[in-house]
Amino acid sequence: MRFLHIGDLHLGKVVSGYSMLEDQCQTLERLLDDAEEAEVEALVFAGDLYDRSAPSAEAVALLDWLLTEASERGFEVLLIPGNHDSAERVGYGSVLLERQGVHVAPPFAGSMTSVILEDAYGEVRFWLLPFLRPGTVRPFFEEAEIGSDYAAALGAVLEAASVDPGERNVLVAHQFVRAGGAEPERSDSETSIGGLDGVDVSLFDDFDYVALGHLHRPQRVGRGTARYAGSLLKYSLSEAHGQKSAVLVDLGPKGEVEWSLLPLRPPHDLREIRGPLDELLAEEVLGAADREDYVHAILTDDEPPVDALARLRATFPRLMAMDVDNASTRRIADLAHVQVEEAADDPLELFERFFEEQTGREVSSVQREFLNEVFAECLVDFEGSAS
Ligand SMILES: [Mn+2]
Structure with a gap:
């Protein structure tokens, strides 16, 4: 039997202000096409169908469409609620x-439910x-x-289920599952x-394949047949640097399990671009990738232009975030580790040292004049409130 293990959908999720609904819909439609092409019999959704326990009307409509479409295309569908879902x-x-062949795990009422599907081996x-x-x-x-x-809770539930290890079982x-002491990604x-x-994944030794949801990076947990499909x-x-996928699982006779990753095909990627602004906006760079993608821009200019954000937005309609990574921001990051060796009595002097650390420049006379005024005001306020 061949089935497709799909991870966290989070239908209705908003990322950096962008609704993902349209992308989710298109990605799922392509996934259904790929599943048909691969002659998959069942689709397994491992929880977090929705992003919220009280999902938006649009998110509910999308799951409705997905289940109807999957059923009409002849797939058996299995799904469970995740921690983001309301089981009810x-x-x-x-x-x-x-x-209609859509099998939903009911809210927990004391025992684990199961569904039997059949293939040539039983x-x-x-x-x-x-x-x-x-x-x-x-x-x-x-x-x-x-x-x-x-572990005790899951152990009790599994024990009560009396899983027959001689049968073919999929969980x-x-x-949150780990293997030995190893932390998942x-x-x-x-x-x-x-x-x-x-x-620990050893809790699930009786299962030929463990289809997990919860962690958003596709990965195995110990053995290759216990996996997070990923979001x-x-x-x-x-997650900019990863590739999302579903897991194509082939169950042969008892004990024989093969799997491979089926890459997901979202209409827009989420990617990171890094460099000086002018380079990022150069025609040959822009021509090399889709500017409709979700973009996280990291500027490395010593002094990013004041209109950097506006220019990025004008070029990338789905700009997600802009950050600056240069000598000055790194120094600020390093400052967290710098110990002040001797406290200066004069707050102005202390500030000047801080300014130098940050920018690598000395305070100019015009700046010092301005600081004098600001400090004079602040200290009056401070001393006034202290009394
Ligand atoms: Mn999730």
């Missing part, structure tokens, strides 16, 4: 959807685990010592803190 809202109409059991917190699990396992321990889950668009909520799009500047 995602579960709306799920009994009716089931009849049955494959897909276990659908909604995102779980210890507090959600505790009331159903009063004998177990769960407390606030994620769909949305948790994180992205800025994730909201999990990834401390106490981490569980549908790049949802933060920290």
Whole structure:
């Protein structure tokens, strides 16, 4: 059986003020085409379908379209709610959807549900685990010592499910999973803190494949058959350098699992450009890539022109952010580590030293005159309020 494992959709997400809805829609449509082409039987969505637990009307309409389209194209669809979703809202109409081959994990009510699909080798059991917190699990396992321990909570749920390791089993889950002591690679668009909520992948040894959602960078967790598919799009500047993908999984007879990455094809990339402004805006540079992309511009000019932001915006309609990285900003970053060796009695002198550290220049006489005035005013205010 061949299925496609897809990670965090976050439908309705807004990044740096830009709604991602249109890009999400187009990327999903291309993904459905690719899935058809690859003769995939089932689509597995591993949670965070929406970006918010109370999603916008447009986001709901997009998921509605996705499920309808997937079902009409003949795919079996499996989905679970993630930590961004409301399990109840995602579960709306799920009994009716089931009849159309759309299998939604219901809100947790004490046990893990499963769906059986069949292929030439027999049955494959897909276990659908909604995102779980210890507090959600505790009331159903009063004998177990769960407390606030994620591993204990998941362990209790898995044990109660009595997974038959002789069968073919696939787990769909949305948790923070690590392998041994190794920390997975994180992205800025994730909201999990990834401390106490981490569980070890060895908890899932009975499953032939583990389809994970939660972390936004595509990656394996220990073994190659336990994976985060990664998010549908790049949802933060920290993801500019990666490539998003879905995982094409082939289940053979028990014990035989193969996988490969299917790159996602968003209409606009999110990328980082770095250099002096004039270079970034040079025709030959602009001609080499799509200026409709989401762009994070990092200027390295010693003194960026005052109209830099306006010129970037005029060239890149989807400019996400502009930052400056030059000797002066690095010095500021370094200042955090500089110890003040001796405190100056005179605040003006202290400021002049700070100014020099930052800019590499001495305060000019005109600047000193201005500073004198400002300091005189401030110190009066300060001494006035102190009394
Ligand atoms: Mn997520």
